[in-house]
Amino acid sequence: MKGNASFQQITLHPPLPCVYHGCDGEATSAIAYEVSEREWRMVPTCERHMHPIIARNRATDDAARREELMER
Numbered sequence: 001m002k003g004n005a006s007f008q009q010i011t012l013h014p015p016l017p018c019v020y021h022g023c024d025g026e027a028t029s030a031i032a033y034e035v036s037e038r039e040w041r042m043v044p045t046c047e048r049h050m051h052p053i054i055a056r057n058r059a060t061d062d063a064a065r066r067e068e069l070m071e072r
Contacts, residue, residue, distance in 0.1 A: 006034045010042065018046040025049070
């Protein structure tokens with residue numbers, strides 16, 4: 001699995017049907033997201049509909065926010 005604390009990309013085996021309406025593709029990976037402390041849900045999507053999770057750099061985000069506040 002890869003991703004951050006609240007979203008993760010997981011590999012599916014065997015594949016599941018893609019969740020996109022009208023798509024007949026097989027989902028070989030899914031985005032899993034945290035619903036509560038004890039529950040996760042997943043969205044299986046085929047390769048055509050999969051969007052990679054980009055890990056955010058918290059230090060960079062914090063520096064950008066400080067800079068934005070200073071400009072105001």
